[in-house]
Amino acid sequence: MSRLVLLVDDEADVRAIAQLGLEIGAGWRVLIATSGQEAIELAALHQPDVILLDWMMPGMDGRETVRQLKNNIDTQKIPVILMTAKVQQSDQGRFEGLDVAAFFAKPFRPLKLADQIREALGWEE
């Protein structure tokens, strides 16, 4: 079943890699947002199956984006997966209280992304 993924990252190359991985690896459709603000708008409009969100972005960062997504009735049910550098994950307390479904480590393997998402969200297909 083809899924729709909203990919949020301020780095164009990282977006391109993730998008290719999801499209080629799983045949999913990918929607691109380059900032937290854009992500909130696109998520409400297109209702993606999952949001892959970069943690470290200029302007509205991952934390604030998650907060606004979860406070918006149109987007609060969409699962959010945070993409963070491995080392950032080891900081205790950094992500406490965040309503996210999973953390994915950067660098990631583009062709494994779809499988990772399936596993994290319990999608059986």
Place this chain on the structure above:
Amino acid sequence: MADSPSPAPKADILVIDDMPENLNLLAAMLMQQGYKVRSVTKGTTGLRGAQVAPPDLILLDINMPEMNGREVCQRLKADARTRDIPVIFISALGDVLDKVNAFAVGGVDYISKPFQVEEVLARIENHLTLRRLQRQLQAQNAQLQQEMLERQQAEEKFSKAFRLSPNPIAIATHSEGRLLDVNPSFLTMGGYPFDEVIGRTVDELGLFRSGEAMVPFSMQGWQSLVASAMPNQEAEFLTRSGSLKTILFSLEPIELVGMTCVLLMINDITERKRLENEFISLVSHELRTPLTSLMGSLDLLASGQLGHLTEQGQRVLQIATTNTDRLNRLVDDILDLERMRSGKIEIRRVPCQVSDLLQQAIDAMQSMADQAEISLILQAPDTSFDPTIEADPDRLLQMIINLLSNAIKFSSSGGRVWVRKQIVAPSQFVERGDGSAIASDGEIPGSVLSSVQSFSSDAPGLLIGVEDEGRGIPADMVQRIFERFQQVDALDSRRKGGTGLGLAICRNIVEQHGGRIWVESELGQGSRFWVWLPQRGETQMNTDGHR
């Protein structure tokens, strides 16, 4: 010194007398005794001769036409070249006034005509000896003065360097570290007034804290500081306001007013460290983003889903992937270490089964060991006892894996790597008397136990050892091996795929647990890495009666 050896004339004597018969008589008498004699009949000629080649002694007639003896003598005494030559006047018998005048103008003695051979010789010999002694004294005196000057200059040099050095310097007694003098830089760095530190000991003031580079043992007061006298050790320095400075210090023994003292020289590297860490953090973050794209791109290419590569193309791709992976590990390690050092990562202590951790580490490294044809051997001295320790299991695992990975990397194929664990308890250090202590089956050398004793203050702890038969670590590297990027061989990082940070990470993990890590190594024989961790919460060691 001034004396001549026997074949040469005993001394060079200038005789000035206007009477040729006197001259001949004296010259013959003296030459017979082995003196070299120059005879002149005029005062002026004698003066010139004495100036050109100063004789050892001058015999001078008082009564001469033209320039008389007194005047000749005055001129001799006025000239620096001839001033010190002893002058013996020749006078007519009974001419008392002459003699008095002779002494007044600087003569040392007189002989009377007609000459008494023995008397003349005795007087000459006498004054030559006096002159010789005088010269010796002068030379010694000059040498002494030179030495004093040099000493004075050295002292001045030292005192200037001490006072003006931009580096903090202190002079303390060797025995107890009592501060005798400190320089202005020391006071500036520490924020202490002079009177507050002088006469007090380093320990009383609590000036030094163990720094992260204090390997293997932390400082326990002045004694261990003196004992571990390595140049440029890293430590932390407590300022008066309570802030900590990162310093490098060196100790140099000096003798001062009959006391053995040490010169404590400090280099404040606080700011350097801060910049370094900031730089590392910044660079690592900036590296991570392009790495993510790079690794993703290579992964996509390697999948073959974007078209197929030739065999050579795939080889090139493999090279790119391997190196990108390594770069990624390096960035990870640097950031990891930086965060640990700056305290951004806290350890979470939970009770851990040590055997489990060791087994997990071995499982994780088994395939690497198999590839390198190295056997990993888990040695448990006592299988019936499975110590628990309060620690962060992820971090401990990371540390053991790092140690194992090193041991494998630096062993040749066919080699063996041992992992052992042991609880060391206080009573082991004393006597094994009532059996209250735990497993000691001689697996762990006594030198290691006494090392542990020196820092554990008898708290029970866990000792983990990783031993290999690899190439070992040169003695000069043993202390530095736990610092960042201190590989024994600069080529190692390329050949072995390491990052140069593994042991620094290990040390940080161990120190965060309040433990110690150190290594014993013999070049070509292998290395033994030891980790001691305090056991923390009272485990069942005594109550359950493990033994």
